[in-house]
Amino acid sequence: MAMKRRTTILVVLGLAAAFLVALWKPTVLIYGVQQAGLYAAIAIPMGLVLGIVHIVNLAHGEFMMVAAYATYFACRATGLDPLLAVLPSAAVTALLGWVVYKLTIRRALKAPELNQLILTFGIGILLSQGVNLLFTSQTRKISLEYVSASMTIGELSFGVWPFVFVIVATAMAVGLKLFLTRTTTGKAALAVGQNPRGAAIVGIDVDRTYGLVFALAMALVGGMGALFLTRSAIFPGVGGPFTMKSFCLVAMAGIGNIPGILGASLLLGLSESFLRAFRELRGWADIIFFVLIIVVILGRSLKGRKS
Amino acid sequence: MILDVKKLETGYGRLRVLTGVDLSVGRESVGLFGPNGAGKTTLINTIMGINKPWSGVVTFDGQDIGGKATHLVARAGIALVPQERELFPGMSVADNLELGAAYVPRAAGIGKRQLDMVLQLFPILKERYRQLVGTMSGGQQRMVAIGRALMANPLLLILDEPSLGLQPSIVAEVFERLARLKKEIAILVTEQNVRESLKAIDRGYVLENGAVALRDTAEGLAKNPHVVSAYLGI
Numbered sequence: 296m297a298m299k300r301r302t303t304i305l306v307v308l309g310l311a312a313a314f315l316v317a318l319w320k321p322t323v324l325i326y327g328v329q330q331a332g333l334y335a336a337i338a339i340p341m342g343l344v345l346g347i348v349h350i351v352n353l354a355h356g357e358f359m360m361v362a363a364y365a366t367y368f369a370c371r372a373t374g375l376d377p378l379l380a381v382l383p384s385a386a387v388t389a390l391l392g393w394v395v396y397k398l399t400i401r402r403a404l405k406a407p408e409l410n411q412l413i414l415t416f417g418i419g420i421l422l423s424q425g426v427n428l429l430f431t432s433q434t435r436k437i438s439l440e441y442v443s444a445s446m447t448i449g450e451l452s453f454g455v456w457p458f459v460f461v462i463v464a465t466a467m468a469v470g471l472k473l474f475l476t477r478t479t480t481g482k483a484a485l486a487v488g489q490n491p492r493g494a495a496i497v498g499i500d501v502d503r504t505y506g507l508v509f510a511l512a513m514a515l516v517g518g519m520g521a522l523f524l525t526r527s528a529i530f531p532g533v534g535g536p537f538t539m540k541s542f543c544l545v546a547m548a549g550i551g552n553i554p555g556i557l558g559a560s561l562l563l564g565l566s567e568s569f570l571r572a573f574r575e576l577r578g579w580a581d582i583i584f585f586v587l588i589i590v591v592i593l594g595r596s597l598k599g600r601k602s
Numbered sequence: 603m604i605l606d607v608k609k610l611e612t613g614y615g616r617l618r619v620l621t622g623v624d625l626s627v628g629r630e631s632v633g634l635f636g637p638n639g640a641g642k643t644t645l646i647n648t649i650m651g652i653n654k655p656w657s658g659v660v661t662f663d664g665q666d667i668g669g670k671a672t673h674l675v676a677r678a679g680i681a682l683v684p685q686e687r688e689l690f691p692g693m694s695v696a697d698n699l700e701l702g703a704a705y706v707p708r709a710a711g712i713g714k715r716q717l718d719m720v721l722q723l724f725p726i727l728k729e730r731y732r733q734l735v736g737t738m739s740g741g742q743q744r745m746v747a748i749g750r751a752l753m754a755n756p757l758l759l760i761l762d763e764p765s766l767g768l769q770p771s772i773v774a775e776v777f778e779r780l781a782r783l784k785k786e787i788a789i790l791v792t793e794q795n796v797r798e799s800l801k802a803i804d805r806g807y808v809l810e811n812g813a814v815a816l817r818d819t820a821e822g823l824a825k826n827p828h829v830v831s832a833y834l835g836i
């Protein structure tokens with residue numbers, strides 16, 4: 296119930312912000328929505344892991360970065376388009392995720408939360424510093440023609456390619472919802488998230504389910520790594536801000552609330568886009584997520600005091 | 603024998619709770635009694651692989667299941683109705699029941715039959731079929747837990763305090779339904795409510811201080827002076 300209300304609040308706030316921004320400067324709305332799509336598509340897998348495995352994966356953005364690097368070198372070597380690498384990249388990161396789960400995360404599941412945070416934070420550092428050592432901190436980019444495709448409506452002119460992130464985020468949210476509520480494996484995963492002991496009692500292999508869910512989330516974020524490369528330059532630290540922002544969005548939405556992540560992303564994307572519209576405020580755009588998370592924490596502690 | 607427990611010892615950390623328990627269940631209904639803290643839940647959880655045995659043997663349906671993972675014990679044919687119910691609160695009655703059967707080979711292909719049987723046993727679950735389990739009363743949740751266990755078409759059904767938190771009127775009903783089931787399924791049941799449960803069982807054990815203090819038929823227990831003074835409160 297509380298979850299439903301929060302989702303409604305986030306979605307209404309997001310849509311209200313969208314409406315106001317649209318009245319004022321339509322391009323700000325368009326860029327905001329596109330950015331929101333990117334954020335949501337990266338945050339949803341983190342929400343999946345938190346909701347079912349109950350682990351905050353602070354290496355989340357770094358997994359995406361590694362996938363983007365793998366895609367980059369594969370595309371450089373073969374001359375193929377990164378779009379063709381989305382599925383292979385997803386498969387490779389899924390495997391990497393499975394191995395990381397088996398070797399490290401499962402051993403920390405019963406440990407205090409702080410240890411889990413330190414563990415995934417450490418994995419993140421290992422990944423970004425490893426890439427830094429191997430490939431230097433040089434920025435890399437693949438230039439693609441279709442990415443600069445733009446569209447003009449009246450006075451308005453804007454890039455259309457980043458809408459792909461909006462489509463992917465929506466597809467991810469809908470697909471996961473269907474998976475978790477309509478398939479046996481999905482229902483079992485949901486059950487494991489709600490009560491691991493109860494799940495084991497009915498014959499569900501909890502450890503295997505955790506591994507599968509973690510691998511699935513890493514597959515999604517790995518596919519996003521390839522997609523990210525179509526538009527953005529990459530460097531070893533490129534994943535870090537996405538880890539932080541994903542965490543912010545997941546915290547805003549609440550555990551296990553995938554539609555809420557869409558609403559929260561809309562709010563964040565629009566706020567950033569709005570601030571970027573003013574030259575003097577541009578620098579603040581990158582930390583607005585911090586303000587949002589403080590508001591969420593304040594709201595929660597106030598509500599906690601009331602009840 | 604379907605279940606055979608021999609010289610089972612276990613505990614928590616350095617606390618020894620079971621000090622060598624022998625217990626067996628055949629095609630029958632067996633009660634497990636004893637004061638709070640005697641180790642009944644610990645014994646059941648050890649059979650189920652939730653706690654690990656320190657020593658001793660647990661055989662089920664001819665296999666050694668001592669120390670096996672819980673999900674494997676469940677798949678072998680033991681269904682548990684835990685003292686704390688352990689349901690999936692954010693899922694519907696329908697999904698909770700479905701998951702009771704989904705991973706157990708014995709229940710493969712007969713889900714519909716089991717479901718009909720469960721809904722006939724607890725008609726309230728039919729009315730509440732789409733309701734989230736977390737929003738139901740304790741008594742209704744207990745019925746979901748029993749229903750979920752029955753969905754697995756178990757060879758052995760274990761119930762840990764099934765009447766806990768139920769109104770007395772419903773307690774009698776639950777035991778009446780268990781008595782109906784015992785013709786088909788082996789049952790091991792722990793109960794604070796010894797008087798009611800004696801009507802539904804064939805034999806019983808009394809567990810005290812982590813060991814079997816007494817074992818007898820239901821009639822024998824009902825007449826035993828120790829049982830009468832300690833558990834029947836006369």
Ligand SMILES: Nc1ncnc2c1ncn2[C@@H]1O[C@H](COP(=O)(O)OP(=O)(O)O)[C@@H](O)[C@H]1O
Nearest residue numbers: 614617619636637638639640641642643644645
């Ligand atoms: N998780 C636990 N950790 C430590 N001690 C426990 C735990 N569960 C039960 N105990 C102890 O084990 C003993 C037996 O408890 P239990 O098996 O729950 O008894 P019963 O089900 O017969 O009431 C009690 O002394 C209880 O305090």
Ligand SMILES: [Mg+2]
Nearest residue numbers: 642643685763
């Ligand atoms: Mg108990």
